[in-house]
Amino acid sequence: MDIQDTTREKILKAAREVFVEKGYDGARMHEIAARAGVNKAMIYYYYSSKDALFESILKESLKRFFDSFFELPDIVDMEAEKLITAFIHAHIDFLAQNPYLPKMIIREIHGSNPVTYKVIQECFDLELGKIIHKFEQKISNASASGEIRSVDAIQTMWNVAAMNLFHFIMKPVINVFFMNKKIDENELLTKRKQAITDLVLNGLLPR
Amino acid sequence: MDIQDTTREKILKAAREVFVEKGYDGARMHEIAARAGVNKAMIYYYYSSKDALFESILKESLKRFFDSFFELPDIVDMEAEKLITAFIHAHIDFLAQNPYLPKMIIREIHGSNPVTYKVIQECFDLELGKIIHKFEQKISNASASGEIRSVDAIQTMWNVAAMNLFHFIMKPVINVFFMNKKIDENELLTKRKQAITDLVLNGLLPR
DNA sequence: GTCTATAACCGGATAGAC
DNA sequence: GTCTATCCGGTTATAGAC
Numbered sequence: 084m085d086i087q088d089t090t091r092e093k094i095l096k097a098a099r100e101v102f103v104e105k106g107y108d109g110a111r112m113h114e115i116a117a118r119a120g121v122n123k124a125m126i127y128y129y130y131s132s133k134d135a136l137f138e139s140i141l142k143e144s145l146k147r148f149f150d151s152f153f154e155l156p157d158i159v160d161m162e163a164e165k166l167i168t169a170f171i172h173a174h175i176d177f178l179a180q181n182p183y184l185p186k187m188i189i190r191e192i193h194g195s196n197p198v199t200y201k202v203i204q205e206c207f208d209l210e211l212g213k214i215i216h217k218f219e220q221k222i223s224n225a226s227a228s229g230e231i232r233s234v235d236a237i238q239t240m241w242n243v244a245a246m247n248l249f250h251f252i253m254k255p256v257i258n259v260f261f262m263n264k265k266i267d268e269n270e271l272l273t274k275r276k277q278a279i280t281d282l283v284l285n286g287l288l289p290r
Numbered sequence: 291m292d293i294q295d296t297t298r299e300k301i302l303k304a305a306r307e308v309f310v311e312k313g314y315d316g317a318r319m320h321e322i323a324a325r326a327g328v329n330k331a332m333i334y335y336y337y338s339s340k341d342a343l344f345e346s347i348l349k350e351s352l353k354r355f356f357d358s359f360f361e362l363p364d365i366v367d368m369e370a371e372k373l374i375t376a377f378i379h380a381h382i383d384f385l386a387q388n389p390y391l392p393k394m395i396i397r398e399i400h401g402s403n404p405v406t407y408k409v410i411q412e413c414f415d416l417e418l419g420k421i422i423h424k425f426e427q428k429i430s431n432a433s434a435s436g437e438i439r440s441v442d443a444i445q446t447m448w449n450v451a452a453m454n455l456f457h458f459i460m461k462p463v464i465n466v467f468f469m470n471k472k473i474d475e476n477e478l479l480t481k482r483k484q485a486i487t488d489l490v491l492n493g494l495l496p497r
Numbered sequence: 498g499t500c501t502a503t504a505a506c507c508g509g510a511t512a513g514a515c
Numbered sequence: 516g517t518c519t520a521t522c523c524g525g526t527t528a529t530a531g532a533c
Contacts, residue, residue: 090498104402108315112527122500127528186400192462193393195311203466215467232492238485245456246449252459253448255399259410260422278445285439286493297516319509329518334510 091129093119099140103183106190107137134198141191142202148184149206151177152244153214163225164284167243171280174247179272185251215240231287239287246279298336300326306347310390313397314344345405348398349412355391356413358384359451360421370437371491373428374450378487381454386479392458422447438494446494453486 088096097119101110112133116123130136154177155170178185192199222236250257250272261271295303304326308317319340323330337343361384362377385392399406429443457464457479468478 106313106315106397106401108313109401111525123527124501124529125499128498133527189459190313190397190400192460193397194313194316200462200466203463204469207466234488235481235485238481239489241456241460241482242453242485242489245452249448249452249455252396253399255407256410259407259414262411274442274445275448278442278449281441282446282449282489282493284493285497286489286491290492290497318507330509331511331519332517335516340509 090119090121090125093121094126094129094136095140098136099144099183102137102140103187106187107194107196110137138198138202141187141198142205144184144187145202145206147181148188149211151181151184153211153218163230164288166221167283167287168280171243171247171283172276175250175272175276175279178247178251179268182251182254185248186254189252229289232289234287243279243283246282250275297326297328297332300328301333301336301343302347305343306351306390309344309347310394313394314401314403317344341405345409348394348405349409351391351394352409352413354388355395356418358388358391360418360425370432371495374490374494375487378450378454378490379483382457382479382483382486385454385458386475389458389461392455393461396459436496439496441494450486450490453489457482 094115097115097117098110100118101115105111105114110133112126113123115136116126119126126136130139151174155166155173161169192203218240219236222231222234222239225231226233226236257271301322304322304324305317307325308322312318312321317340319333320330322343323333326333333343337346358381362373362380368376399410425447426443429438429441429446432438433440433443464478
C-alpha cells in the first residue's frame with residue numbers, strides 16, 4: 084500500500100480485498116477499516132453505506148472482468164490461428180494477474196442483490212454488446228471464407244471463455260487434486276494455455 | 291414438499307434452498323425454519339448449530355457434484371467418440387436437473403470455511419481419486435492406440451468439465467446477453483451440447 | 498477530516514414449559 | 516418433539532467532540 088494513497092483509495096483497496104475474500108455478506112466494515120488503517124467511521128464519511136461501498140467495487144470489477152475479454156490489440160487483421168492463440172494467452176495472463184476478479188464476480192452474480200443485474204446490464208449496453216458483435220462477425224467471416232470450420236459463433240466464444248476461466252474458478256478444487264505433487268502455478272498455467280489452444284485450434288481449423 | 295416428510299427432511303430441504311440462494315453468510319436460520327414450516331428452535335433440536343447444518347448440506351452437495359462427473363454407465367468398453375458424446379450429454383442433462391449444485395459449490399469453495407476443504411479432500415480420498423485415474427487411463431490408452439490425438443489427459447478432462455459447467459455458473463450473465471431474444475432454456479442447452487461435442491470431437495479425433 | 502462513544506438492531510443460540 | 520420467550524454478542528450506522 085503506497086504511503087501517499089488518499090484515505091478514499093486506502094478504503095477502496097481494503098474493501099476490494101475483504102469483499103473478495105469474504106463476499107458481500109461475510110465482509111465486515113470494521114475489518115475493511117482495519118486493513119485500510121483508518122477509523123471505521125471514516126468509511127461512512129466517504130460512503131453512505133456498506134451497500135454503496137460494495138456497489139462501487141462491484142461496478143469496477145465487473146467492468147474490468149468484461150473488458151478483459153476484449154483487450155486484445157487490433158485483432159481485426161490477424162489470421163484466425165494467430166488470433167485464437169494470442170487471445171487465449173493474453174486472457175489467461177490477465178486472469179493470472181487478477182485472479183480475484185472471477186472469484187468475486189461468480190460469487191456475487193448468484194446472489195439476490197439487484198445491483199448486480201443493473202451493473203451487468205450497464206456494462207453490456209455501454210459497449211460490450213458492440214464488441215461481442217464484432218467478434219461474432221469475425222468468427223462468422225472466418226467460417227464463411229473457410230479459414231475455420233463452420234461453427235456457432237457465440238457458443239464458440241463461450242467455450243473458450245469457459246476453458247480460460249476454469250482454472251481460476253476451480254482453484255480450491257484443483258489444489259486438492261495436486262496436493263501431493265508440488266506443482267508450480269506458472270507451470271500449471273502454461274500447460275493450461277497449451278491444452279486450450281491445442282483443443283480449440285484442432286477443433287476449429289478445417290480438417 | 292411431501293406431506294409425510296419428517297421434520298428433519300423438511301429442515302434439510304429448506305436449508306438446501308436457502309443456502310443455495312443466499313450462501314452460508316447470507317442464510318438466516320429463521321428463514322430456513324419458515325420455509326420448512328417448523329419452529330426455529332426445532333432446527334437446534336436436530337442440528338447443533340448453523341455450521342453443523344451447513345456442513346451436512348455441503349457434504350451431500352459436493353459428493354453429488356463430484357459423482358456427477360463419473361456416473362456414466364459402463365464406459366470401459368465404449369469407443370472414444372461415443373464415450374465423449376455420451377458423457378457431455380449425460381453431464382449437462384444432470385446439471386440441468388440440479389442447477390443449484392455448481393452454483394452453491396462455486397460460491398462456497400472460495401470462502402474461508404475450513405470444512406469445505408476437509409469435505410473436498412474426503413470426496414477425493416474416498417473414491418474420486420481412483421475414478422479420475424481410470425478416466426486418465428482411458429484417455430491415455432485412446433491416445434496411444436491412435437483412437438484420439440495425443441493429449442494431456444487431465445487438461446482434457448478439465449476442458450470438458452469447464453465447458454459443461456459454464457452455462458450453469460454464468461447463468462445470470464447469459465440471461466443478460468439474451469435479454470431481448472426470448473430463448474428457451476432447453477433449446478439453449480441443446481445448442482450447448484452440440485457445440486461442446488463438436489469442438490471436442492474435432493479437437494481430439496485424429497486429423 | 499478524524500476520532501470516540503453509543504444507538505439501534507439483528508441473528509444465532511438456549512432455557513424451560515408443555 | 517414442539518413451542519415461547521429471551522439472552523447475548525456482534526454489526527451497521529450515527530451523533531457529536533476535536
